[in-house]
Amino acid sequence: MPQDSSKPGILLLGVNHKTAEVGIRERLAMVNSDIPPLQFFSSLNVCDEVVFLSTCNRVEVIAVAPSIENAVAKIKLHWLEKSGLSLKDASNLYEHKADDAIRHLFRVASSLDSMVVGEPQILGQLKDAYKKADEAKTTGTILNRLMHKAFSVAKTIRTETRIASNAVSISYAAVELAKKIFGELKGKRAMLIGAGEMAELAAQHLMANGVSKLIVANRTLARAVELADKLHGKAVSLDEIPDALHEVDIVISSTGAPGYVITAEQVKKAMRPRKHNLLFLIDIAVPRDIEPNVNNIENVYLYDIDDLSGIVETNKAEREKEALKAERIVEAEVIKFISWLKCLDIVPLIQGIQNKAEETRLKELSRSQSALKGLTPEQLKAIDTLTRSLVQKLLHDPIVSLRKSHSEGEEQALALMDAASHLFKVNGSGK
């Protein structure tokens, strides 16, 4: 049930890597603005609560406003203007209202809207954004609940689907494999041959996972030294590779060499000095650097770029399948959140009933004024008290039931609220 857009509600405006190029995204992030984004949006006086999310792939404003339409128009206008963009750039912005906004936020938190589906950073970034808003006191009942719900949805999806369980990049796949061979990577040694970007990335992942010692081999020693310094490793020349094979556990090769840099003969010879410790070789060079039949040597495992791409493709397909499961979880949570929102209307409803009763009482009293003329002030006061307590007594039970129903489950509460607003002819939003 989409909410009436003139009623107060949740809205979300923003751009991501799909809708806007980086030039626009970085302007909308308002990094160089003279006023912090949260204060800026609050100062527009169109929304009650606001959270501002800015990552390298997306910039979003999530807000609760008394009038969604009004707020969307005004935020869009001033945000673009403040960011030095013109109104025609508005086509880059997406706008989600009410349940669409909730759904979008849940999908962002669960990394279903990310460039790499299932990547884990976005949840942390969203938490930071919420923390900032919380510190700036720009959140209230609705956004507090909404953000916490988004975090818990993300967590549920992470544990109940396998959306983030497999590596979807070559370097991650290499690290995952290394873990399956060595278990712990702590204390393992790696050698990087060649100074390609992908090999460097893989080496960084390995180091981040505990690999303690790194040897960098390169045709030009100067480049090897440079890279070794950067990665806190040791530089060697290509001639020293056979010796280095005695002491390393993982080799990543990505040279531009036309022939083999490591031959099966060299590896075979290295196995005895290695005490037959397992050796994992990753060849991401084209043409290949490592002789393919190295894989036939006992306790040696060789993976080339095609093997790794194969793993990545399988994992990506797996993730997409899991994403469908995740979407179902999101959908269920959106419905739950909407009914929670509707239950929020209970306070205005009760207020409405009480107001109406009081109005009626006063109206009826004034209508009887002529008939009550002869009474003493004490008697008049007694009549006033009488009517007041009569109204209170009559309303007491219905109001208590309404309040209680709130805690007894959303569905029941909604049914009762609906009935109450019909019986008393009071609008749910308290008008």
Added chain:
Amino acid sequence: MIKTLYELLLTGALCFYTLATVIFLVQFITLKKRMEKAATGILCAGLLFHTSAIAVRWAQAGHIPLVHMHESLSFLSIVIVAGFLLAQIKNRLKSLGAFVTPLASILLACALTQERTIVPLPPALQSIWLPIHATISIVAYAIFTISFLIAVMYLIQERQIKTKKLGGIFQRLPSLDGLDAILGRTLALGFAILTLGIITGSIWAEEAWGAYWSWDPKETWSLVTWLLYAAILHQRFTIGWRGRRAATMTIIAFLVLIFTFLGVNLLIPGEHSYATRLQ
């Protein structure tokens, strides 16, 4: 048919073991963490029943229930289960339960098919060395059984990685180095205990028959088994025999061990009479 308290307890233990096996196997497929905890709990319950059963048997027989084939198989099964549970406390090996529990259940089921009337202990076996030697030997066998299962897991996982089949099985088995490290540890422990078993056996032999070593078939085959495990460990520590070859050798040594445990008694008559009751 269940007639006695002993049989009731033992059957109860088998039921728990079987249930734990089923849950471990389902867990192997679904990878649900909670199932593993449940299966471990059920296995503990089975162990409790099994321990009570053996205690009851001990009280009834008046000597350690390690004389028949029935008793030996049952004891082997309980030590494997206990060993597995202990190992899980120290370093949990992913999916080991799915390999250990089926075997432990089968061993106990086999034990239940054996003749199990209590017979008076022959004079030759009435010695303090009976509980010592028999217990130590069975513990060694149990540890080698676990190292055999780990070797099997290693070979399966090694094949997956070598042939680049990184599917379900690959994801469900532990890392190669992790398996290899635990394989080394169980082999070393099993070997130390087997050595103790052979020493206590020969002391007992001297006491009972007047000779430490008389080349009885059981003794000879025990020595062969011992030498095989010694060779595996020696190669491992000196030239670093590990990985596939070590795993394959562990499996071969285990087959010889089975022959020592069962085959010798079935095929060749000797002093280790417990197997003569095998039907």
